[in-house]
Amino acid sequence: MTLSDKKVLLLAADLFEDMELLYPLHRLIEEGVEVTVAGLDDHAVTGKKGHGPLPVDTTVDGLSATDFDGLVIPGGFAPDKLRRSEQVLTLVRDFDTAGKPIAFICHAG
Template sequence: MSLKTKRVLVLAADYFEESELIYAVYRLKEEEIEVVVAGVTAANVKGKNGMVAFPVDASVEDIDTTTFDAVVIPGGFAPDLLRRSTRVLDVVREMDAAGKPVATVCHGGWVTISAGIVSGRKATSVSAIKDDMVNAGATYVDEAVVVDGNLITSRVPADMGPWMKAVIAALEEA
């Protein structure tokens, strides 16, 4: 199935985990999916390991979720900055309410916690935020990728392959 008609929103902020953001963006583009990287502002973002600038296409304030098929939230420490944005949380809630894939890896789960969409669902994350996931009402599962309806979660950079396979499969099914 061709994914050329699909659009995926990738949320980014300073201190993102380079491997998670870059791999997700280019793996989606490899499938000819249109990728829009959105930040809290439209300024380029810096990675946590020294990458000085990754291009941002738009501010999250300008995002219309009805034009996207999924949202991807890479980890690192960027999710702590992203979850402070009311618009980021609204975007995640809107995508979830529409049944569109919401995919997180590593600390990306912080955004779904703050958006209030993990309660009663199975999910995984980096072990450092396991307690946060559980306290938010998620059933924590220590697996490379956990799919619960439209919520697709993963743990760490080593799990990127299975995570992106699950994201692409969800886009093919949509």
């Protein structure tokens, strides 16, 4: 199976669990997936263990689940920030309604 024609949205905020963001990010890229890292704003994010700053590609504003094949939300303390965003909640609901894969890692679930 090839993944080179797939697009995945990865949500990021400060204090993400470093390996829960970095490992999926790099593995997806290695498989040829187009990964978009989206934050709550356009500021770079930093992991709990100090990795970063990691630039984001875009903000969650205006993104649509129809533009992606899957969603990844890493754990750490970042999900606590992400869940307070109406845009994030709408995106997650839209991915779910569309039956698209959602990877909630650790505290993101």
